[in-house]
Amino acid sequence: MPFRSIVKKFGVDLTYSEMISSNALVYHSEKTHKMIQKSPLETPYIVQIAGSDVDVIKKAVLILNEVEGIDGIDLNCGCPVPKVISQNSGSALLKDLDQMAKIISCIKKYSNKRYTSVKTRLGFSEKIPSKIAKVCENEGVDFVAVHGRTRSGGYKAEVDYDAIKEFKDSTNLPIIANGDIDSFQKAKFVKEKTNCDALMIGRGAIGNPWIFYQIKNSLSEIKKDKIKEIIREHLNEVIKFYGKNGVKIFRKHLHLYSKTLPNASAFRDKINKISNPQSLVDEIENFFT
Helix, strand or coil: CHHHHHHHHCCCCCEECCCEEHHHHHCCCHHHHHHCCCCCCCCCEEEEEECCCHHHHHHHHHHHHCCCCCCEEEEEECCCCHHHHCCCCHHHHHHCHHHHHHHHHHHHHHCCCCEEEEEECCCCCCCCHHHHHHHHHHCCCCEEEEECCCCCCCCCCCCCHHHHHHHHHCCCCCEEEECCCCCHHHHHHHHHHHCCCEEECCHHHCCCCCHHHHHHCCCCCCCHHHHHHHHHHHHHHHHHHHHHHHHHHHHHHHHHHCCCCCCHHHHHHHHCCCCCHHHHHHHHHHHCC
16 A cells, blocks of 8 residues: 555556455455555555355455445456456456456446446467447446456567557446556557557566656656655555564565665665665655756
């Protein structure tokens, strides 16, 4: 939640939770329930669930119905992780569009939230964007986020923005383009190339959360003072959420934030020995100038 909070503050219009296992939610996993906690900044807020069993999905939806502050439920049809695939969830649903349709229908039927959406890839091993688009449209979803690779493409295959455009052209649904958007310039290119309605940025924000601020304000460059402000805000949210463990957890983010800057190695060595929040703030002030 801390990372979601700061990117929302500095430019995101729609916030997603981490992917939630419907099984874990139904069996009341404490970790899973903590993952759906939201910040007051996160509005609208979408909880993304994964699953393949309609009965379990129904139970998960009914649990989410009791949680205030959730604006929509998103079905994950894109996760390529073997553990998820082995349960016929995530992008495995793209091999069985009939089952995918049943699950979407279940969410639509039982959810009391405003939105039902889908996050998908282009297919499992074969690209079938127009077929997936029709399933989503026929089942009445409100919007779809499309990652421009198949499951077989993992995260290394070249993103097919033409196929995202095909998805967009196949339906009247709002389409969010996703995949390798890691700069303001790339965001502009993808928006124009796909004719999408919005952009979704995931891994491109790791070590670079100010990308949202740049896109929102059409900035090809960002001032150092703004970068430092965002880093401080992120640290504050992490400490607020994790308490005394926040400083230790935040070190990995500072490693990424400092990666390409001069004297980064010495900076990392220094912060690795810090456990006091104010001392960490002081080092951030000194380094990011």
